[in-house]
Amino acid sequence: MKIRFIDLFAGIGGIRKGLEQAIAECAGISECVFTSEVKPHAIKVLEQNHPTDTITGDIAKVKAADIPDFDILCADFPSQAFSSAGNRKRFADTKGTLFL
Template structure:
């Protein structure tokens, strides 16, 4: 089982690519974090059984579970408030 953590997950594109690479077998996401409420809604629609933790700045390091792969998105330039 490949355990993943999905930070700055946006709508879940990076996770979807990884899961499709493994044909949705032996991949389980144990932790997801996203701050944008619209992205969270879309992520939940794409992955309905996933609990999404909010602002990563408010999460303690020890609360992030052990994982084999750390996914981390980057701001989408045309849409991000971060630029």
């Protein structure tokens, strides 16, 4: 059985990795059909780990019709607006308002 998933706010791919491992343990096959990430250093890691994937930038600029059909939506919390490593503008930063 093939499970198709999308990975939003992908970071370096940790949530994706866990899903892929869980599917493999159940003798399934996983396929990531869409990935979205905006941070350049995270994109570099994703490109190294998944060289055949296309990494889409800002999910807020993607039309719903342009996202392929999927079975599971993976999404990390868009933490840049809240993290001490970010600007801490919280909900005043539009990244802090992107919830699924």
